[in-house]
Amino acid sequence: MFSQSSLFLFILLAIGFIAKNQSLLIAVGALLLIKLLGLEAKLLPAIGSKGINWGVTIITIAVLVPIATGEIGFKQLIDALKSSYAWIALGAGIAVALIAKNGLTLLAEDPHITTALVFGTILAVTLFNGVAVGPLIGAGIAYLAMQIVKIFS
DSSP: OHHHHHHHHHHHHHHHHHHHHHHHHHHHHHHHHHHHHOOHHHHHHHHHHHHHHHHHHHHHHHHHHHHHHTTSSSSHHHHHSSSHHHHHHHHHHHHHHHHHHHHHHHHHHHHTTHHHHHEEEHHHHHHHHHOOOHHHHHHHHHHHHHHHHHHHO
């Protein structure tokens, strides 16, 4: 009665419940609902191809909220840049964005790697109390590691 994909999703739902991971619960619940309503043929291709971009947009909006509310302005930016930690954070932000860009390349060229990334994320969340930041940065880190392996191979 259940397809392999539905069974897999129910297992992930159980893992999300055990790990008390709200993001995983919502994501799996939404996918199960889409499948239950018979909308997978229409919605899943769009979510699969554009979902990461939608997610990045939502995260960007969330990060920019303090600017929109006036909590952060030019004065706070200038004050922050007087700190060595701010310069470290600036460099880290640049590095993460560049690494994630390569993650998009890897996911486009080798989409099956997503399975390993998702499984790794689930393991980190459930076993180590990690935070699921999504496969994009994981793919970027994997891409970077793969390039380093290629250099030494």
